[in-house]
Amino acid sequence: MSVTITVATTGPIASKADNAWLPTQPDEIAEQVHEAYKVGASVAHVHIRDAQDQPTADIDIARITMEKIAERCPILIQLSTGVGLSVPFEERERLVELRPQMATLNPCSMSFGAGEFRNPPADVERLARRMEELGVKPELEIYDTGHLEAALRLRDAGVLSGEPLQFSIVLGIRGGMAATATNLITLVDRLPQDCVWQVIAIGRANLELTAMGLALGGNARAGLEDTLYLRKGELSQGNLPLVQRVAELAKALDRPIASVEETADRL
Numbered sequence: 001m002s003v004t005i006t007v008a009t010t011g012p013i014a015s016k017a018d019n020a021w022l023p024t025q026p027d028e029i030a031e032q033v034h035e036a037y038k039v040g041a042s043v044a045h046v047h048i049r050d051a052q053d054q055p056t057a058d059i060d061i062a063r064i065t066m067e068k069i070a071e072r073c074p075i076l077i078q079l080s081t082g083v084g085l086s087v088p089f090e091e092r093e094r095l096v097e098l099r100p101q102m103a104t105l106n107p108c109s110m111s112f113g114a115g116e117f118r119n120p121p122a123d124v125e126r127l128a129r130r131m132e133e134l135g136v137k138p139e140l141e142i143y144d145t146g147h148l149e150a151a152l153r154l155r156d157a158g159v160l161s162g163e164p165l166q167f168s169i170v171l172g173i174r175g176g177m178a179a180t181a182t183n184l185i186t187l188v189d190r191l192p193q194d195c196v197w198q199v200i201a202i203g204r205a206n207l208e209l210t211a212m213g214l215a216l217g218g219n220a221r222a223g224l225e226d227t228l229y230l231r232k233g234e235l236s237q238g239n240l241p242l243v244q245r246v247a248e249l250a251k252a253l254d255r256p257i258a259s260v261e262e263t264a265d266r267l
């Protein structure tokens, strides 16, 4: 089965002080998405920043960023509704009104590094229902085993009807599952039949656990949101080297890379 590669260019946490190649403004993000598209990414996971480079759910910045990406390439856009720890849920959820092809849905609240990631059950359900109404495909972000159960409860309640369900297994966030092979396999074993899934491996274990996800038949995500480094001590000079590496890994494992059309058809 071909591999959908998602590029996660920016995220909510890192700054240009951490990695000068981190794209934060709409043109910078669109440029690096386009580079990733050219080497095989078919989905762009998009976080936006304000003029001071802080995470924001500003609808105009999001719209401009989506337009700048679409001007350059037909990659599928997955807006983050996680946005950033400091942004209230009521602002985050409005982003889906822009009707991106996909958006993330984080099913549970949790500690997140030194902060708190608030996803109260009633708010999550409201957002899930709105995504369903708008035809925005959710990517369910699973940071712990209980998050998967919460997502499956939404499905059982008829709130998530679009098959196949799409999951990210997030490993290595402080407050969520540790980045271990055992945790990955435990979660993969519990996924529903015929779903679409990828690994999001944060930090040092990014390469190994992304490779494991590919070997187990999953999709892959790459980019500076998940790791700023190509290897210990070597910053990645933008998103391209990370995406290229994952594309090469997939090919080495005899997994062809999905085009935008293939990814869209599968969903």
Ligand code: KMH
Pocket (backbone or CB within 6 Å): 011, 012, 080, 081, 082, 083, 104, 105, 106, 141, 170, 173, 200, 202, 225
């Ligand atoms: N930053 C990742 C750990 C989201 O954007 O909604 C999780 C993520 C969530 O990508």
Ligand code: ZN
Pocket (backbone or CB within 6 Å): 008, 011, 012, 045, 047, 080, 082, 225
């Ligand atoms: Zn994100």
